[in-house]
Amino acid sequence: MHKGSxxxxxxxxxxxxxxxxxxxxxxxxxxxxxxxTYFRDASQSEEALAKRAVSRQEMVYEPFHGAGDSxxxxxxxxxxxxxxxxxxxxxxxxxxxGILNAHSFFMACEVCxxxxxxxxxxxxxxxxxxxxxxxxxxxxxxxxxxxSIVPFRAEKGFAKRLDENAPANLLLDEAVTAxxxxxxxxxxxxxxxxxxxxxxxxxxxxxxLSSKPVFCDKCHKENGMLDFAQLLYSPERxxxxxxxxxxxxxxxxxxxxxxxxxxxxxxx
Amino acid sequence: MSRHGxxxxxxxxxxxxxxxxxxxxxxxxxxxxxxxxxxxxxxxxIDLLGAAGKSIFYWRGIVHRIAAAAVTAVxxxxxxxxxxxxxxxxxxxxxxxxxxxxxxxxxxxxxxxGLRKERPRLxxxxxxxxxxxxxxxxxxxxxxxxxxxMWTQSYWPKFYLxxxxxxxxxxxxxxxxxxxxxHIFAVHYHPHVYPMNRAFIDGxxxxxxxxxxxxxxxxxxxxxxxxxxxxxxxxxRGNA
Ligand code: HEM
Ligand code: HEM
Numbered sequence: 001m002h003k004g005s006x007x008x009x010x011x012x013x014x015x016x017x018x019x020x021x022x023x024x025x026x027x028x029x030x031x032x033x034x035x036x037t038y039f040r041d042a043s044q045s046e047e048a049l050a051k052r053a054v055s056r057q058e059m060v061y062e063p064f065h066g067a068g069d070s071x072x073x074x075x076x077x078x079x080x081x082x083x084x085x086x087x088x089x090x091x092x093x094x095x096x097x098g099i100l101n102a103h104s105f106f107m108a109c110e111v112c113x114x115x116x117x118x119x120x121x122x123x124x125x126x127x128x129x130x131x132x133x134x135x136x137x138x139x140x141x142x143x144x145x146x147x148s149i150v151p152f153r154a155e156k157g158f159a160k161r162l163d164e165n166a167p168a169n170l171l172l173d174e175a176v177t178a179x180x181x182x183x184x185x186x187x188x189x190x191x192x193x194x195x196x197x198x199x200x201x202x203x204x205x206x207x208x209l210s211s212k213p214v215f216c217d218k219c220h221k222e223n224g225m226l227d228f229a230q231l232l233y234s235p236e237r238x239x240x241x242x243x244x245x246x247x248x249x250x251x252x253x254x255x256x257x258x259x260x261x262x263x264x265x266x267x268x
Numbered sequence: 269m270s271r272h273g274x275x276x277x278x279x280x281x282x283x284x285x286x287x288x289x290x291x292x293x294x295x296x297x298x299x300x301x302x303x304x305x306x307x308x309x310x311x312x313x314i315d316l317l318g319a320a321g322k323s324i325f326y327w328r329g330i331v332h333r334i335a336a337a338a339v340t341a342v343x344x345x346x347x348x349x350x351x352x353x354x355x356x357x358x359x360x361x362x363x364x365x366x367x368x369x370x371x372x373x374x375x376x377x378x379x380x381x382g383l384r385k386e387r388p389r390l391x392x393x394x395x396x397x398x399x400x401x402x403x404x405x406x407x408x409x410x411x412x413x414x415x416x417x418m419w420t421q422s423y424w425p426k427f428y429l430x431x432x433x434x435x436x437x438x439x440x441x442x443x444x445x446x447x448x449x450x451h452i453f454a455v456h457y458h459p460h461v462y463p464m465n466r467a468f469i470d471g472x473x474x475x476x477x478x479x480x481x482x483x484x485x486x487x488x489x490x491x492x493x494x495x496x497x498x499x500x501x502x503x504x505r506g507n508a
Contacts, residue, residue, distance in 0.1 A: 019456075019463045026448045033441050036308055 078129060078148065079163065081109045081205075083172065107149040108163035114151060115210040116225075123152040123159060124226055138232045149231065168205045175201055279489065281473040283355050290468050292342045296335035300411075301444050303332040308437075336415055343408050362392040362485075365402075369395035392485040400450055407446075410439040 103112070116122045126135040128147045138145045152159040218225045220243040228238035282290065306314075306328050317324055349356035373395045375388035393401070414432035417424055424432070455465045460477055467473055478486045 015463050023453075023457070026452065030445055030448050033305070033444055037441055 079104060079109045080169070080172070083176075102143075105148070106143040106145070108151065110162045110208075111149055111151050112214040113209045114162050115212065115214055116153075120153070122162070123154075124149050124231060125152065126150075126232060135232065142237075149226070162208070165205065165208070168201075171201050171204055277475045278472040279475070279478055279486075280471055281467045282471040284471065285349065285353070285355065286359070287468060287471050289342055289346055289349070292338055294468075296338040296342070297443075297447065299331055299335040300339065301440070301447075303328045303335070304440050305444070333419065336412075336419075339408070340412050343412065363398055363401055365395075365398055369398060389483045390481060390485075391488075392482055394481070396450075396454075400446070403446060404443075407439050407443045410435055411443070414439070 100112075111124065114122075126138070126145070126147045127133065127150045128135050130146075135145065135147050140146065151162040153162055154160075214225060220241060222242050224242070228241050229235070233241065306325070314321055314325075346356075350360040351357075368391075372388045372390060375384060376395075378384040379387050414436040417432040418429065418436060455461070455468075456463065458465065460480070473482075475486075
């Protein structure tokens with residue numbers, strides 16, 4: 001339709017309309033691109049970012065293979081560690097933080113924070129959340145089976161639950177009475193001169209913890225730290241949780257100590 | 269569509285080979301943009317696809333790779349074209365930036381600001397077209413190399429993949445914006461040709477437009493007297 005061509009009025013109108021619609025669509029897409037580049041990450045929560053990081057990997061490499069939302073969203077961990085670590089910050093990268101926090105929903109903090117010494121072998125079991133009894137099957141959405149994975153250590157013929165620490169709990173009660181712990185608003189509730197109790201508390205509670213917690217690739221591989229089959233997972237689920245060799249998701253987080261470019265971009 | 273300006277003479281703007289390259293380029297780039305940016309969608313939006321999402325995203329990955337292969341092939345062919353074919357060599361020669369382009373740019377800005385009465389007289393490729401052409405060169409170099417890295421991601425350390433991903437995404441964003449704003453809006457919504465510049469289909473440019481936008485080139489061709497009639501055979505461009 002060049003200059004001078006005598007198109008009828010309705011036809012002209014249609015052409016203008018189409019061009020206007022195309023224009024609006026392209027304009028909207030361009031605006032979305034700009035928003036993506038400059039504003040999206042700033043406006044999203046850690047959970048949303050963690051979810052997107054994982055779902056993107058899923059989309060790219062194993063489309064919709066069914067990572068349970070519950071695994072990524074998590075729920076509140078039941079751990080008593082949280083009496084103090086209300087807003088525990090797990091690493092610098094928001095995605096990793098979100099994922100680790102979510103894992104705490106279906107495993108005790110100690111699973112990752114107490115690493116077996118050389119030659120030592122822990123046993124890991126699902127314990128029902130309210131019953132505290134070993135579970136025999138996993139029912140429900142991924143990660144959300146009404147229980148959590150708990151580590152046990154063989155001690156003098158007994159299997160000792162590592163997520164329980166009786167002496168520390170006594171101390172903890174003392175601390176509560178002394179108003180040492182953070183209150184609901186997360187503010188440290190220290191009144192008075194109780195530094196000694198505080199120090200004891202910290203050492204007593206943390207003495208078993210490893211300085212280097214377990215990271216993704218220790219579990220998410222073949223013959224990893226957790227025996228997924230023994231942990232009641234179906235063979236397919238178990239295989240999926242191994243993530244395969246060179247899985248990008250692990251790569252993505254393995255060297256998370258290096259500030260990644262994504263973070264640099266995000267933190268600008 | 270009616271044939272425009274039957275009586276009007278027209279000139280070859282894009283040879284057949286150039287049009288084929290262009291069509292492959294823009295079909296596959298459009299696909300790359302769509303399938304690439306699908307990955308940036310919100311999970312909640314993607315969930316709306318429901319069960320179909322699984323196969324849509326399966327095909328998304330495959331289409332992105334097929335289109336990527338097509339774009340890569342066309343880029344390599346284009347390099348061959350500008351190095352060894354007569355039309356390609358003249359294309360590249362006319363595309364090379366010259367100091368004159370700076371003058372053109374300056375004069376055109378002055379003209380648009382109303383500080384100059386006449387538009388600068390432009391040759392076959394205007395300074396904006398040259399800028400666009402070479403930014404595509406640069407952009408394609410980036411997306412092809414980084415895309416190939418991500419395609420073969422199990423061979424690369426994470427740090428390099430991070431860099432590749434960031435560059436790929438950054439360049440993809442730039443390229444998409446450049447194509448939409450700089451190319452589609454400028455090419456098709458330009459008042460002279462709206463609603464559609466047909467040059468990329470039939471390869472022709474009208475004498476009017478020629479005089480208006482590429483007067484130097486026009487004169488060059490007229491001087492060489494090698495212009496082609498509208499329905500003339502395809503072939504040399506006449507200004508080699
Ligand atoms: C990656 C995508 C694209 C690339 C690299 C590209 C590149 C080019 C180049 C190098 C030219 C020649 C410059 C010129 O003759 O002025 C051109 C011309 C043209 N392109 Fe594209 N293009 C792309 C996408 C598109 C799309 C999506 C459309 C429209 C739907 C389009 C429509 C045109 C038209 C109409 C011309 C002729 C303009 C003229 O005569 O000045 N192109 N393109
Ligand atoms: C103009 C051209 C292209 C555009 C606009 C484009 C766009 C995109 C976008 C937006 C992403 C997502 C990036 C992210 O999530 O951070 C992506 C991913 C990717 N691109 Fe491209 N891309 C283009 C060309 C290519 C080429 C030439 C190749 C290969 C040679 C390629 C291979 C890939 C690969 C392997 C991925 C990773 C995701 C997947 O597996 O699909 N892309 N692209």
